Amino acid sequence: MGGYVWELLGKKIPVIGVAKNTFHSNKSTVEALYRGDSNKPLYVSVLGMERAVAVTHLQNMHGDFRIPSILKVLDTITKIND
Structure with missing residues (x-):
């Protein structure tokens, strides 16, 4: 998803992804x-x-x-149903 956001932002604004679990195929680009x-x-x-x-x-x-x-707060906000 971060790649799509970066593209939509014209590759001008950095996008940082943070995950609790790793993707098995993404080990070379993740720290x-x-x-x-x-x-x-x-x-x-x-x-x-x-x-x-x-x-x-x-x-x-x-x-x-x-x-x-701040990421805990954002996680809570994104899970609120209207």
């Missing part, structure tokens, strides 16, 4: 990120910027747990 005390990583992919830079941004996001606080 595992461990946050907090979790033994389970988040999987980070990116278009339009260096993957290491995206991982650093996610590592520095607010929150003591595996998933950064």
